[in-house]
Amino acid sequence: MYPQWLHDLQQGKPVTAAPAGHWKVFEAAWGAPKFYLLSHIPGAGYIDTNEVESEPxxxxVSDAQLKAMLAKHGIRHDTTVILYGRDVYAAPAWRRSCSTPG
Structure with missing residues (x-):
């Protein structure tokens, strides 16, 4: 996604390939949200990848844990999730884990 596309979407302007319904923006990262708290896309929530993966x-995580995490963040079966990260690992890990929530 391009920054201008997201900005226009957030402003309610028409955009190409707009989500059909409810949508949310999240920054995905590992651990405490220290960089998220310093700066993030306005309106974006934060998801720690520890919520979707378990050690070691x-x-x-189990489907039940995944469903609970999605509900905690207000993500439903019909929510389009716009996901970004500051590195090349967190967002793909979150997307991979959430692609099949039971």
Whole structure:
């Protein structure tokens, strides 16, 4: 996604390939949200990848845990999630784990 696309979407302006319904923006990262608290996309929530993976092998958490995490963040079956991260690992890990929540 391009920054201008998201900005326009947040402002209620028409955009190409707009989400059909409810949508939310999240920054995904590992651990405490220290960088998120310093700066983030306005309106974005924060999701720690520890919520979708479990130690020691960083496998996906159970479907029940995943469903609870999604509900905690207000994500429903019909929510479009716009996900970004500051590195190349967190957002793909979150997306991979959430692609099959039971």
């Amino acid at each position: 092998l960083w496998n996906k």
